[in-house]
Amino acid sequence: MKKKTLLFPIIILLFLYGCHFNNAKKEVIQMKELEIHEFVKILEDRDKLDEPISVKFTGKTEESPEKKEKYLYYEVVMFSGTAGEPGESYTILHHSESDLFMNPTGKDYSSFKIKIHWRVIRPYIKEINEKKFTNENSSSAPVPVQEALKEEGTDYVRLVELGIKQDKEYYILFDEEGYYLPPERPDSKPRRKTNRVILISDLPFKDGNPQTELSPLFKCWGY
Numbered sequence: 001m002k003k004k005t006l007l008f009p010i011i012i013l014l015f016l017y018g019c020h021f022n023n024a025k026k027e028v029i030q031m032k033e034l035e036i037h038e039f040v041k042i043l044e045d046r047d048k049l050d051e052p053i054s055v056k057f058t059g060k061t062e063e064s065p066e067k068k069e070k071y072l073y074y075e076v077v078m079f080s081g082t083a084g085e086p087g088e089s090y091t092i093l094h095h096s097e098s099d100l101f102m103n104p105t106g107k108d109y110s111s112f113k114i115k116i117h118w119r120v121i122r123p124y125i126k127e128i129n130e131k132k133f134t135n136e137n138s139s140s141a142p143v144p145v146q147e148a149l150k151e152e153g154t155d156y157v158r159l160v161e162l163g164i165k166q167d168k169e170y171y172i173l174f175d176e177e178g179y180y181l182p183p184e185r186p187d188s189k190p191r192r193k194t195n196r197v198i199l200i201s202d203l204p205f206k207d208g209n210p211q212t213e214l215s216p217l218f219k220c221w222g223y
Contacts, residue, residue: 033101036120036196040174042112052171052205053109055198057116057164059100063159066142067129067161072100073118074163076182077216080148083134083156093144093159102198105169116198121164122175122218124201124210126180129161164200164213172206195223 034042043049061070076094100121102114133141134156138149145157164170175197180190201210213219 028219032111033115035115036198037085039109039112039114040196041107043174046093046108050208052173052208054105055170055172056103056105056167057100057170058103058166060098061166062096062098064161064163065094066131066159069128069161069163070166071096071163072098072166073121073123074161075215077124077160077162078144078148079158079160080151080154081156082153090216091144091148093142095217096163099190100164102172119196120195122197122199123162123164123215124199124203124212125162125164125215126202126212127162131159133157160216168202171201171204173205175199177223195221 004051040049059072061072062074063070064074066076067163073096074094077090077095079090081089097118099118102116104110104112104114114155133149135143136147138146138189141149141157145159148154148157150183156221176194177197178192178194180202181194183190199210200203201212205211
């Protein structure tokens with residue numbers, strides 16, 4: 001009788017250990033790393049490619065030179081003009097070039113981890129930090145701003161920072177950009193190609209469109 005009494009708790013412990021091991025094994029198997037085209041194919045098969053998805057991003061963070069914030073991707077942009085007409089002339093002072101991972105937060109896609117190259121992101125993110133400079137306060141400005149204020153026709157500069165932060169919720173949509181390659185032969189036509197890109201917004205999409213402007217770097221993006 002004593003042997004049976006001792007055997008019963010051992011069986012229970014082995015059973016619980018087996019359940020824990022199986023659950024841990026399932027969690028490892030469920031998280032699957034994908035390339036963009038693989039995830040797009042899954043969305044196409046489910047007829048969900050045109051629907052926004054909530055996601056979070058992970059990867060290598062970098063500290064911005066101005067605000068000293070940590071981002072997975074960031075841009076520091078200098079807008080220059082006059083105080084009366086700030087203008088749209090701008091210069092990209094800094095931007096990061098690290099790849100990142102996208103983790104959908106919805107239950108239908110939470111098992112996927114998608115590798116993203118920074119060149120295919122299209123950030124529609126509101127400005128996180130802004131500083132305004134004129135000749136009166138230029139002594140505290142970064143060198144590029146001081147140089148800009150010395151130029152003729154410039155007496156007002158905005159220094160803007162925006163970026164993607166780790167583990168913050170964003171909204172994404174997939175899109176395609178078209179471009180042309182030169183003709184292979186003198187008598188042939190230019191070849192049209194498409195590139196899959198990811199629209200990333202810190203606000204929900206409205207009628208399929210972002211509610212914020214595209215980041216300055218990608219406004220002038222070329223192939």
